[in-house]
Amino acid sequence: HETSCLKNPSAHESTGLQSQPPPEEQNYGATEAHERQGPFVSVSRNRPAKRGYLTVGVLCYANLINFMDWFIVPGILLDIQQYFNLRDEEAGLLQTAFILCYMVAAPFFGYLGDRYNRKIILGAGIFFWSAVTLGTSFISESYHWMFFLSRGLVGIGTASYSTVAPTIIADQFDEGKRTTMLSVFYICIPVGSGLGYVLASSMANVTGDWHWAFRVTPCLGGIALVLLIKLVPHKIQRRTEAHRTTWWQDVISLGKNCSFVWSTLGLTAMAFVTGALGMWVPMFLYRAQVVQGTVSPCAEKSCNSSNSLIFGGITIGTGILGVVAGAEAARRLRKINNRGDPLICATSMFVSALCLFIALMMAQRSITSTFIFIALGELFLSANWAVVTDILLYVVTPRRQSTAIALQILVSHLLGDAGSPYLVGAISSVIQANNNHSVQWSFRSLQYSFIICVFVGVIGGGFFLLTSFYVEDDRKEAEKH
Template structure:
């Protein structure tokens, strides 16, 4: 986009346009019947109550609850709480990788002598483009693989969803650790392990959403989704790039400026992402202890 328009800022101006296109497609392509159902469900969720539709005579609506009561109930739903913390760990790692991996790869290449240090304000590098392609490809494959794995394993294990998420987080953390460590020796291997790390990280996106939908009652799902998005971004990708950069600068300040130490400081700070990923896997393991009970409770309400 910078080459086409002459200004890198247009890369960020395209995103709202894509959102507008998505909105138009939703209006044009989603059947009106589904829209009415969605709107009715959203209205009922906001008011904290569910009323049975007119075409279902004889059924009785659920008791009304306030928004504060819904939030309190969600706080006692341990499957929701632990899976939300697991999602927050995923967002933390994703945000840090998205901002710092291209710079990390560039510093590794400079330290290895593959490229010369660029002292200009704007430097041409293929790392961002390659990493972006890896992120898109692994994101698509990961979501498909996660959904299919969950569909198959649910038939034999009621705790399959959180166990899939936990396993993928542990494997992703291992792959990212290897990528961080081999960067000072082989860039190609770094790209490969970053790809695997992002692939296993992406496995969880669809599965976490499924967990929320069946452990939370329908009238509270809108609130649950909003809270989960807020917490995951607020404690996850909103602050992780800043934290990684701050730690890297603090480490770098302990020694004299050098190309090797500049790379090592970012390498050491990236280790935090590995630990956060492991904690995320632990949160999903905790989810597996409560998911059956919470699912049954949601189905009964």
């Protein structure tokens, strides 16, 4: 029978498979002490540990390049905005074009990842996004539409990687190390994002031409492709038997998984907030400094990008600390409370929303205080990255994990960061249009627009609280398969 994710937390679809061991014999998540049994192929215990760590190392390096490329545009947004003469609304649409293509392509690659050779999929994705990024660096100001198109194509290449790589890590480490390895993998999200800001602003400052920022990551991507070919096994052993269900059957099953549904919506709120912050925080800080009189309005071809450098450094530092702290907190709390993972995510979202609100209120008075509270907000957001993925990996049966990750990417980006950069920019443009074109209103328009992120953060915390009501039962259900 179908489950209801609103009415009955204990309801589950009858599977008719093997019975569940007593609760006292189980140990979940990162502390799982036994392999799942059943008619599926488990990871070989005799596989050299070195090969598994090398595989994770290559995947982490590629993930780092992936997110560096993702955040090059926000790092030099002021330069791009002036070069192509874009309004806030149009500038926000740049990141939206990237995310839209990324999320639309994700289900397709999730389907392929559950059924075909994942190494080939990874290699094709790395090559494609590197080649398109390099082409982006040669677009002139009269072809701004090609710039939007190229960012969309990069999103397609990125989707092929993001949907497949986490499942390979899950297959490599079943017993007690999965959360640790996922933490290392997801540390690359904030670190890569921060390095993207640093790379973009540094290259623009050194060369005096922001186009050079798009010529570094393709070279790094080429190295990642070589490492993938040389060090990652061609056939990566799976924990599951051959896929025997259709894509629609997988989707229907996942739709009945309440923990997956609510945690995906919680991740959507995270994506909404991080997308808006990543795109607009350097610009917001620049406008706040102009209002305070500490910097002059930019009227040059190459604008001061010190805020991007500082924000990039904050993103790197808080990302590393947040992911490690979140994973460690989850590991400890999970020993005494099987609902610990979603509860940690909910708490982090609530605290992050409060820090963001304080940062917005302090911006006109103190840039230092604003940086501090933005850093705290990012710290608590980053604490959720590995934990959310770990929730998915133990509440979804292995043979559907690539599809689950792809659907999570689709929903979280469709309702999250695909629209938040554009929405914040659009609201800002409307506020400016209805008021005097002044330095003060240029700042306030973004300040007022960011308030929506505070509300979304609180709603996201509520979604993770709902996840906690279902996570134990869904975890047991997944272990039957």
